[in-house]
Amino acid sequence: MNDSVQTAVVGVTGYAGAELARLLLHHPRLQNKPPIFAGRVDATDAARGGIPLAEIHPELADSKGSGGLRQLPFSWELLTDLGAEVLFLATPHEQSREWVPEALKRGMRVIDLSGAWRLVEAENRAVYAFEDDGTELAASTQAQAVYGMPELHRKQIAGAKLIANPGCYATSVILPLRPLVAAGLVDLEYGIVVDAKSGVSGAGKAPTAKTHYMYAADNLSAYGAFTHRHTGELLEQIGLSTEQIFFTPHLLPIPRGILSTIYVRFREPQTRASIAQVYHRFFAHSPMVRIYDKALPQIQYSVRSNYSDIGFQLASDGRRAVIVSCLDNLLKGASGQAVQNLNVMLGWGESEGLE
């Protein structure tokens, strides 16, 4: 077990990057080893030694300025010279496809927040249309990847060189469904309906027609029914076939947070207690999952935390249930889970730096 580690972050400028920076800067194990931030830096900024973090994210400034932290011009030499041991990539998936093999070659362990290495089945990866799919390098890299959901794959994560950090929607659906499906309770013939809603930060920082305030505010819109990229993760991690799940994401007029409403039918009638027991057992050693025994969780309860909140209501016949799952898409759905994976990788307390 390491006492500390030298981390590096590529992609600090986005929303997930900002959260990742905040978490790493305050992580108790990293107080003497601030992360290296690297990325695109133009000549002017390079001349002044990089871009102060406080200019990129003013809310991260301490009162005496940026404390000297800067985004440096990315280069592999820089990362090697500065001794990067664990590399976080909060980059587009195309970039992660390209960079992960190089980082592994250089002996770094990688936690990749993109969708580049999450999917084992070629047909599920098709939606990404990776240019290198089918190459030997891609195949050998994929073979090393572990799906970074500690609640399901804690042991593999501990030894992994490459963590494929899960998608935000996928996390909000896999955690509540996996225990019930694995226990054989769900009648899959009826199919499962997942109606998911996410705040706007999930759509990324690039200004587009859909992230314009006037589009998102006072509105709700469904998108990507039957076609969302995260569907493949659901199939592989829960163990479902395409026609067994409806998954429709919606864009909520809030900055952050996901609520997924999940509709299932059971093979046999269940009670509140029987379902609760399945959950409590499955997550007995998972500090970042909260099971709601009475009320349903709401987005507000988990926003700005790394918790995944799960609650449910049963129909009076015990055959049907509505499950409500909430989390913060930038934390448990991205950067918080990435830090949780870091903790598990290094043998630290799973929730260190996350409370």
Add this chain to the structure above:
Amino acid sequence: MNDSVQTAVVGVTGYAGAELARLLLHHPRLQNKPPIFAGRVDATDAARGGIPLAEIHPELADSKGSGGLRQLPFSWELLTDLGAEVLFLATPHEQSREWVPEALKRGMRVIDLSGAWRLVEAENRAVYAFEDDGTELAASTQAQAVYGMPELHRKQIAGAKLIANPGCYATSVILPLRPLVAAGLVDLEYGIVVDAKSGVSGAGKAPTAKTHYMYAADNLSAYGAFTHRHTGELLEQIGLSTEQIFFTPHLLPIPRGILSTIYVRFREPQTRASIAQVYHRFFAHSPMVRIYDKALPQIQYSVRSNYSDIGFQLASDGRRAVIVSCLDNLLKGASGQAVQNLNVMLGWGESEGLE
């Protein structure tokens, strides 16, 4: 066919009441017969001739003040003396249960916006626990009630004395589902899932913990799974049994608008064209329904209009569909539909005063 009619409104102080006042004040047929507003008025206000409408709803003031319109102290004598012919009740259902029989006795036609007279089956009414249920008066009144959804019951509305104006959620679900179920397309064995989301005005004007800005903003919460009052309307108007439908409402952080996401399975594979045809035929003479042939509707498109917007996406196997239905809960979901019913009752153009 009447050229005009004397309307009266009880319950102008709420959100639906404000919209109803606005619509009636601008209705082309009512320009010379402004509505009578009646309700609770204390002694001080009674002494000055009622409460100016511009004090209750400043946004309804014209530039020269309230134009003399006031909420008068309610009494049956007042309504009779002023010649009220059509009475709108935007009142709690308990009050509507009590007042509707009296209004009918006095020869007024009534459009009741509450849930008091919408349900034919006693078991569906159970959730309301009406004190007078089972009495002869209640039974004979219920027998006169017509469910006020012109797209389904245009002819009965034309001759009705009592219109039970539909619930907002119910309208958003019945309109998209009734055509498909009536055509025998939906495989009811699989059940239908309705995931509905409404803006805060649906929760009423009374300040409560749930309507507090801090509760609703930046949040999303599910409530009333398996137990919502509007479920009975769905069962009766679509023709379903309890276990054939999941209905879960959610509270959206927006002022107004409903979006219902509806999941169905078909008996036989369908095409976009086959579904579109069913809708276009069913609503061929319905000016207030818009079918989306390409994109899905969003809440913004129908808010502040009386339109019900319906769109859908099919799975590639043609066996499953996601239907998205949007409307303004205060207009098509309440006061706009009430005015639409008025138009139909009086033989006027169905969308007069609604565009």
Add this chain to the structure above:
Amino acid sequence: MNDSVQTAVVGVTGYAGAELARLLLHHPRLQNKPPIFAGRVDATDAARGGIPLAEIHPELADSKGSGGLRQLPFSWELLTDLGAEVLFLATPHEQSREWVPEALKRGMRVIDLSGAWRLVEAENRAVYAFEDDGTELAASTQAQAVYGMPELHRKQIAGAKLIANPGCYATSVILPLRPLVAAGLVDLEYGIVVDAKSGVSGAGKAPTAKTHYMYAADNLSAYGAFTHRHTGELLEQIGLSTEQIFFTPHLLPIPRGILSTIYVRFREPQTRASIAQVYHRFFAHSPMVRIYDKALPQIQYSVRSNYSDIGFQLASDGRRAVIVSCLDNLLKGASGQAVQNLNVMLGWGESEGLE
């Protein structure tokens, strides 16, 4: 006085354009002469006869589709052939500088919603850096321009060929201040402070870092202190010098609406009644201004209307006042005022089509 007129709109795709289209489509005088919409149309769309209005703004669709209205490819020949008499330009100011002289040459009357022709003094125009400033054509065009605020310039508007429609912030400040300054009440030595706040639609439809939902929501930011483009309009229309006014705009997390809080000191002590009288006299014949005699106006009261709302509170010494002014930036602050100008130009009722 004309019974009707053929209007044309360039720039229907933006927020002000959508409101302008809505107003003109419902204007009682224009029911038989729908406006011509012209603008940029690519080859594919041109081949199908233009872009359906219902595709550009789905909320403007009627239930049977777009009713045939389309944005046509802009050309002067088109406008001439179709008989355009009044041309509305909801275009960037650079384009308005170029097009207005041509439109006037072709005998059209123009209502320009941009800042191109609002400013008489060269130093106030400096902030726009018009390329043609100083040319004879620009000077002669400017000489024909009337500042389109009917409450101040009703007579000149009636006869004008070119209306420079006021800025949204400027309207919210000029209307409450002009009467007090013109009456000589304000002590200008102390200066006037205007703290103005606008919804996001004021920042335009182009997706930018500042219009991103994540920037605007749950936030408030000041911008352009001492440098906002609308300042010149304040100086010219109220009659102030630069150092007599502080003007700071802020970006509010709401879709639409402006609230300006204005701080003044009086030469002599005033009473509520004395100030109210000045306002009521000044706006005696102005149907689109509402003076609040008791409470202060709020953004909600005027949003989605063409009203300018004005209220005030006096300090107990009668020497200082806080004035609150509200309007809808897309209506009284843009398209509504444009239609008001149309009405005045053509001798119609000033508020026709605006209630």
Add this chain to the structure above:
Amino acid sequence: MNDSVQTAVVGVTGYAGAELARLLLHHPRLQNKPPIFAGRVDATDAARGGIPLAEIHPELADSKGSGGLRQLPFSWELLTDLGAEVLFLATPHEQSREWVPEALKRGMRVIDLSGAWRLVEAENRAVYAFEDDGTELAASTQAQAVYGMPELHRKQIAGAKLIANPGCYATSVILPLRPLVAAGLVDLEYGIVVDAKSGVSGAGKAPTAKTHYMYAADNLSAYGAFTHRHTGELLEQIGLSTEQIFFTPHLLPIPRGILSTIYVRFREPQTRASIAQVYHRFFAHSPMVRIYDKALPQIQYSVRSNYSDIGFQLASDGRRAVIVSCLDNLLKGASGQAVQNLNVMLGWGESEGLE
């Protein structure tokens, strides 16, 4: 210097109380001494040992439930028995007036978040209408009170028995103005204008017409011009007379955060550097104030932090400035400042537990 201390909180159920609980639970010095929570507890809840904190504020639950923390029925005996040394009162001011003398008598040090003990001058307290004002006990208690703004009164706070924790608006105005006024730069004859805007949490947790989502959302309203309770704090702490300041608060449609826009005139022309120097000197040892040397602060930058952010823009003549001040009303404006005061009282690092 104490290593730790036993704290107690009365009033954990409100918004400031929730933040205070969160801060104290995570404070590094208090890890072995969780705070005592006391308040109104009914018989049923008392019978089960108090109300679990996780029921009052679900977002404070850890994954294994509330960790045993509960709100206990308030009594002085309880506090004494449990060894309370520092008592935080997040209670209405009437209650703080009554309880503070008792707590002092029992030897506790008190940090009172209400307005009960902030004002020295009787005329400034008049707005509160304290029943006990003028009594000897009230006078002697007031004499012990220190205004809890460490940036101004660090030394007195260190030795104080009673801290009157400042108001949220007051903090956002005093911090940016005190340095300039104290340095003699501001021309007070012209007066200072403060246009302040606060999120809805500032209005408290009680559901009222003004905290209803429908009132606050998509709106902005001014209130309490010339009459706000916090004005007295401005006068006493900055050193102004009533007619030297305009202070108008507004209700922003956001959950939390205050932005105050402040307009001043200087006696002599200033430069950016001269003003910046005044601020940097004044706050040289204040870790919770951030001076913005380039851009202006925005609400988002300081929300959910304990920072007070200050920026400014100068007119080109150097005689006038607009100052923008931002903070989180529940943290630096309430509970964060209370913990900052705790740190100073006990000789701990001023920002411990606040980053």
